[in-house]
Amino acid sequence: MAIALILVLIAVGSVLFHVLSPWWWTPIASNWGYIDNTIIITFWITGVVFVAVVLFMAYCLFRFRHQEGRRAAYEPENKRLEWWLTIITGVGVAAMLAPGLFVWKQFVTVPEGASVIEIVGQQWQWSYRLPGKDGRLGTSDIRNVSSDNPLGLNPSDPHGQDDVVVEGGELHLPVGKPVKVLLRSLDVVHDFYVPEFRAKMDMVPGAVTYFWFTPTRTGTFEALCAELCGVGHPQMRGSVVVENESDYQAWLEQQPTFVRSSAGLGPKVESPRLTD
Incomplete structure (x- = not known):
């Protein structure tokens, strides 16, 4: 009882x-x-x-429950x-x-007109690649990875010369526009996850996975690794900033392209304005 x-x-x-x-x-x-x-x-x-x-x-x-004088009935089958x-x-x-x-x-059905970005995971940081003026990402190969080319971009691909490379910084996205996210890993299995976006996917070495989403509100959101990837897993965090189109374009203009990074030029810096 x-x-x-x-x-x-x-x-x-x-x-x-x-x-x-x-x-x-x-x-x-x-x-x-x-x-x-x-x-x-x-x-x-x-x-x-x-x-x-x-x-x-x-x-x-x-x-x-047990009661004096009561016996259980045996019924092995009841079709x-x-x-x-x-x-x-x-x-x-x-x-x-x-x-x-x-x-x-x-x-898995990406809408037409969605922009394309790439997120690369490695122990233990996130890196990002966005298309440049031509609107296309260049090809990549893990055999190209080096200290000067951490994402392994193909230096002979003309579409990759103007790709924007953000290593270990913030990812910025415009609000209200669909984006297809390509996912790569340089070492072990990672999983890029922003809880507010509700979308995530494993990043498997040797493969390119993807998902898509449309940011619907501005703000700064924390990005986590949702796959146990080693002793530094809890510290593998990043930030995604969703902002209006003008702020996004202003941020994009300040980011280094692949060709500038390879040449050691770093981010773009606005020339100082002379005043009277």
């Missing part, structure tokens, strides 16, 4: 903790509200199943019950998978 009561309290307490909990997601800052909706659907389905199973266990402990359990379980699993498949299709 006591165990049945404890199970009921566990079910009720779990629901109240979820409903009244002050801990929830960070406010979303991208178009991926679908991700939140999919997780909420999963919460509802698994929550209902959890409560039903726990309460059923409590009912069985109370209903079939009707098995069919019902199979159907209900199948419907529940399908209900959880269907929204995820719908969102995944959108997640």
Whole structure:
């Protein structure tokens, strides 16, 4: 009897903790509200199943508790019950998978007109590459990686000469514009993750993965590594600044291109203005 009561309290307490909990997601800052909706659907389905199973266990402990003169009935098979359990379980699993498949299709379908950037992970920092005036990223090869070419860009590719390279600094993005993010790793598996964007993907050595999103509000957001990548994993942090178009273009103009970095010229510096 006591165990049945404890199970009921566990079910009720779990629901109240979820409903009244002050801990929830960070406010979303991208178009991926679908991700939140999919997780909420999963919460509802698994929550209902959890409560039903726990309460059923409590009912069985109370209903079939030991009493003098009562004997258990042995029933090794019940095809009707098995069919019902199979159907209900199948419907529940399908209900959880269907929204995820719908969102995944959108997640990997990049809209036309999206800009392209590259994020490179290595122990233990983030580096970024953005297209220059030609609007295209040059090719890269890990065999080209050196102290003068940390991202391994192809020095013979004309499209890469004006690529903007940001090593270990902030990534700036314009608000309200879709962007396709190419992901590379130079050593181990990393995972670029900004919680407010709800979008992330593993960065696998030897492969280029991607995701896309549209920033929907301005601000500075912390970027984390969501894959255990070594002893420096907790310190692998960065910042993504989402700003209006004019501020973004002003920042972009000040960043070094690949050809300037290779020549050791560093970032662009505005010439001082003479006044009377």
